Amino acid sequence: MTVPNSPVIGPSAVPHLDVDPFAMSFFADPYPTHEKLREAGPVVYLDKWNVYGVARYAEVHAVLNDPATFCSSRGVGLSDFKKETPWRPPSLILEADPPAHTRTRAVLSKVLSPTVMKQVRDRFAAAAEARVDALLDKRSFDAITDLAEAYPLSIFPDALGLKAEGREHLIPYASVVFNAFGPPNQLRQEAIERSAPHQAYVAEQCQRENLAPGGFGACIHARVDDGEITATEAPLLVRSLLSAGLDTTVNGIGAAVYCLARFPDQWQRLREDLSLARGAFEEAVRFESPVQTFFRTTTREVELSGAKIGEGEKVLMFLAAANRDPRRWDKPDSYDITRRTSGHVGFGSGIHMCVGQLVARLEGEVMLMALARRIAKIEITGEPKRRFNNTLRGLDSLPVTITPA
Amino acid sequence: MPAITFIHADGKIERVETGEGESAMQAATRHGLDGILAECGGNAMCATCHVYVDESWLARLPAIADVEDALLDGTATERLPNSRLSCQIAITPALDGLVLRLPERQV
Numbered sequence: 001m002t003v004p005n006s007p008v009i010g011p012s013a014v015p016h017l018d019v020d021p022f023a024m025s026f027f028a029d030p031y032p033t034h035e036k037l038r039e040a041g042p043v044v045y046l047d048k049w050n051v052y053g054v055a056r057y058a059e060v061h062a063v064l065n066d067p068a069t070f071c072s073s074r075g076v077g078l079s080d081f082k083k084e085t086p087w088r089p090p091s092l093i094l095e096a097d098p099p100a101h102t103r104t105r106a107v108l109s110k111v112l113s114p115t116v117m118k119q120v121r122d123r124f125a126a127a128a129e130a131r132v133d134a135l136l137d138k139r140s141f142d143a144i145t146d147l148a149e150a151y152p153l154s155i156f157p158d159a160l161g162l163k164a165e166g167r168e169h170l171i172p173y174a175s176v177v178f179n180a181f182g183p184p185n186q187l188r189q190e191a192i193e194r195s196a197p198h199q200a201y202v203a204e205q206c207q208r209e210n211l212a213p214g215g216f217g218a219c220i221h222a223r224v225d226d227g228e229i230t231a232t233e234a235p236l237l238v239r240s241l242l243s244a245g246l247d248t249t250v251n252g253i254g255a256a257v258y259c260l261a262r263f264p265d266q267w268q269r270l271r272e273d274l275s276l277a278r279g280a281f282e283e284a285v286r287f288e289s290p291v292q293t294f295f296r297t298t299t300r301e302v303e304l305s306g307a308k309i310g311e312g313e314k315v316l317m318f319l320a321a322a323n324r325d326p327r328r329w330d331k332p333d334s335y336d337i338t339r340r341t342s343g344h345v346g347f348g349s350g351i352h353m354c355v356g357q358l359v360a361r362l363e364g365e366v367m368l369m370a371l372a373r374r375i376a377k378i379e380i381t382g383e384p385k386r387r388f389n390n391t392l393r394g395l396d397s398l399p400v401t402i403t404p405a
Numbered sequence: 406m407p408a409i410t411f412i413h414a415d416g417k418i419e420r421v422e423t424g425e426g427e428s429a430m431q432a433a434t435r436h437g438l439d440g441i442l443a444e445c446g447g448n449a450m451c452a453t454c455h456v457y458v459d460e461s462w463l464a465r466l467p468a469i470a471d472v473e474d475a476l477l478d479g480t481a482t483e484r485l486p487n488s489r490l491s492c493q494i495a496i497t498p499a500l501d502g503l504v505l506r507l508p509e510r511q512v
Contacts, residue, residue, distance in 0.1 A: 109472070114452040114479025278512055282444065342434050342443040353448050361444065365512075 034321035042305035055321035057328035070296035077181030128370040148254035161215020173198035174247030182390025206235035251394035255288035280337040281364030285346035289320035377403040407501035430492035440507035453511040459504035482508035
């Protein structure tokens with residue numbers, strides 16, 4: 001595969017960069033490095049971890065959309081499942097290739113379909129209103145703990161059908177999962193070392209008898225009765241929702257609130273036209289890219305935009321850098337809630353594009369709508385603190401004060 | 406290049422030139438046409454590029470795949486017999502002049 005007009009160059013001509021995209025200093029301010037990665041070339045090589053990297057939109061999109069060449073079954077983190085034992089049993093959807101992936105993906109797509117979203121919409125919207133009630137009582141609060149975390153926690157575990165006990169394991173478990181995609185740095189090592197109780201909780205909750213009837217979890221298990229999946233596959237598919245369905249939306253909603261608090265003109269625009277709420281959330285996903293990176297592994301020697309990449313090589317896709325590539329986006333560093341965001345890769349693209357994207361958008365839309373309807377002003381009243389994770393970008397705390405409308 | 410016509414819910418008509426290998430959705434978004442949201446970017450995962458195909462063109466379109474069929478059940482406005490997702494309509498020279506009506510909303 002090639003992006004047109006690139007001369008063919010050998011592996012030695014791929015620019016080597018001495019940057020560590022998993023270092024704390026990088027997480028603190030990734031943007032200068034993203035630019036460096038994009039401008040160095042369409043394909044780069046990162047000596048620190050011996051991986052190829054793509055940071056421009058065209059190449060990120062191309063890699064995402066060629067799953068036969070850039071596979072997921074060898075892991076979507078740095079670890080190559082062909083050479084290393086995965087830290088947990090691989091995901092049947094995220095870490096799978098067609099045709100196996102096609103079957104499991106179809107099940108989760110149905111469980112989280114547009115039709116299902118219509119059914120849960122009123123419930124999600126009512127919970128968002130209730131959350132705003134609580135925030136209006138407080139006036140000053142932490143927009144991460146009390147809003148970005150509290151809201152998804154008030155709906156998603158119930159929507160899944162989880163028991164009330166033990167839910168405090170959910171965010172720590174997701175944090176382990178997303179740290180584990182990174183290299184064997186301190187973040188990953190410590191996360192895995194402390195993961196046993198969270199893993200035990202999650203494994204238990206994925207069992208059929210622990211999932212309330214009518215929830216997303218029970219709906220997955222019901223597919224066993226139709227013969228679409230086996231009884232041993234169902235718990236692992238429930239696990240996918242537990243891994244990827246909560247922390248991601250926490251960071252997505254956190255990103256949107258952080259954007260709207262930083263850019264009061266955009267907040268004003270939203271207040272004047274509540275129909276922009278969904279776009280405001282989507283633009284925050286582009287602008288902040290809560291999921292920053294994913295890896296693929298080459299299944300054969302391949303030429304990508306003139307660069308030859310051998311078989312079995314890890315390729316790191318900088319989704320966040322692609323989402324701000326000036327080759328693709330006009331004023332990429334501006335948060336503009338009226339932007340036409342279609343095509344951004346914040347949820348990925350291609351066959352592995354986020355299966356829960358409709359849940360995320362629904363949560364984001366109803367939450368922003370409830371906030372904008374009833375709050376005149378959001379002011380940041382203290383230094384925002386960043387939360388460090390090998391894959392996820394988001395805040396640990398965002399002190400704000402709100403003024404009622 | 407083939408051109409296609411979009412008729413907005415308010416009756417406004419927009420003619421759009423398509424590019425090589427584009428879908429109707431891609432041509433619409435490239436021209437900044439309102440009324441097509443395409444939140445998933447053309448991956449057949451979101452049902453926000455819903456269109457009503459002009460009856461005279463319906464038989465000339467590619468068949469509806471299972472994935473599209475399931476998504477059409479979840480469109481924001483009512484699914485009709487001529488409902489399609491515009492990301493699944495690849496424009497070929499034979500579709501020059503295609504007429505697509507836009508629903509009132511996509512979410």
